[in-house]
Amino acid sequence: MRALVAGGAGFVGSHLVERLVDAGHEVVVVDDFSTGRRENLAAVSHQVTIVDADISDAAAVDAIEGPFDQVYNLASPASPVDYHRLPIHTLMTGSMGVKNTLDLAHAHGARYLLASTSEVYGDPQVHPQPETYLGHVNPVGPRSVYDEAKRFGEAMTAAYRREFGVDTKIVRIFNTFGPRMRVEDGRAIPNFVHQALTGREITVAGDGHQTRSICYVDDLVGGLVAMMESTATGPVNLGNPEEISMIDLATWICDLAESGSQIVHVPRPVDDPQIRRPDITLAGELLGWAPSTTAEIGLKATIEDFRNRR
């Protein structure tokens, strides 16, 4: 089996690439390294082909040598810090990047999996969110460069299934954490871990009673592979419905890192999103999938990785 993983040098992508290599598959990674990093692929660099290309460039994608049985499209800036820095690039990756990789899958008769996001639900007014919830996204707000690009990518993927019969799958990925998150990613877990390991104050927004649902990356990768190997077309939510408050998360990370850091409270940003929590009933029914890693195990592995990278 030969797979292409777009965004394979990213946080989630690189874990998926390792899983596919471990299963004995041939893997071609395409990444433009705008947010991905070569060191994420260090463990498998001699076993995979790496193509340095931007998937929104049709000619570059067309030039990638097949054949392929599977195309995983995980390419996109995904943290707010990144997509606010790269707004047009994010819009292009989510639109033309999806079309170009769909064309590639179509040309090779490959299965196609689009990594969409819980951000298609925007600032949801229904909790938890089932796949049938149509979302609450502002098309012209600053976050729309990511949210609307992903919604558009889903529409393009669904159109390729209807028009050309491409065997497409769409998953909507909720908050995920684990080794290889970037310190400068801007999200809570890498922030807290970095602050704990460097002895800085751990900055919790507001009173910290707001909650997050966080899925360990190994669990998520299991869901991606299960979806690709299933007959399901999606959209299917993948995430961990268990909620942790920010203050508990900060305390836990502080303890697990054996850090002397103090926890301090800072003002909540005005656009701090409401909580999103996945309804993963469908993933259970269609894929037999549910996350199984405890937050403690996941956080320990993440702290260990951050410590090793310092």
Added chain:
Amino acid sequence: MRALVAGGAGFVGSHLVERLVDAGHEVVVVDDFSTGRRENLAAVSHQVTIVDADISDAAAVDAIEGPFDQVYNLASPASPVDYHRLPIHTLMTGSMGVKNTLDLAHAHGARYLLASTSEVYGDPQVHPQPETYLGHVNPVGPRSVYDEAKRFGEAMTAAYRREFGVDTKIVRIFNTFGPRMRVEDGRAIPNFVHQALTGREITVAGDGHQTRSICYVDDLVGGLVAMMESTATGPVNLGNPEEISMIDLATWICDLAESGSQIVHVPRPVDDPQIRRPDITLAGELLGWAPSTTAEIGLKATIEDFRNRR
């Protein structure tokens, strides 16, 4: 003043082109004639430059000779019959077509107006719809090739304003009718007028008590020009909030056309959308705009046009 009108050979576009020519402006029309028609520009064909190009083709747009002071982007298949026939083209026009024409406006320092649509509200759960309503669109449904493309186009337009300071404007156009609608357009008014003029049965879906808000095209064009000449950035709704039931509309058209056609009832299609009705408070406040043509005058002009074209 020199203006580019993308989609200028279409139903709404051609009325806008005439208005701009009448005001003494130089006009360049770009249209790929996938749904637009050359005969729509018959009255002004010697006064405008017509470029036969698909705006989703970056090189073709880049080759259009400037300078331009204003870019109106009205290019897209807009009726369900058309966008279901041209799904990928619709997605491309609404994404790359918007980006390419934004690049053109940016290069020439031109103002840019995006003709968005009430379809960004999807099947709304709030009536009437103000611009702050975030919509109810299924990203993977058949209509998403149009709805999500338009939402994406709004996101791209807003990003160009934020990133590059392009002087952008977004309007959301609700149901519009008038001369030059195509008989095969598939929507209620052209259907009814054609049936009335050919003496066929007038087919009303269901009991006909469902309502539509319909704006006469001359009124809409006034709103487009007012928006372009204002300091408003939008999104701003443009449409007529007055509601007419389908059965009244059919009866009225039958009478005005002096037709002997019988009105018959046919089953409502399963995806017959819920009513959309614009809240046009913002257009009144920002543009001093409101529709002023009565439905009777608009329908008479439309019937006359359809009669002349037979």
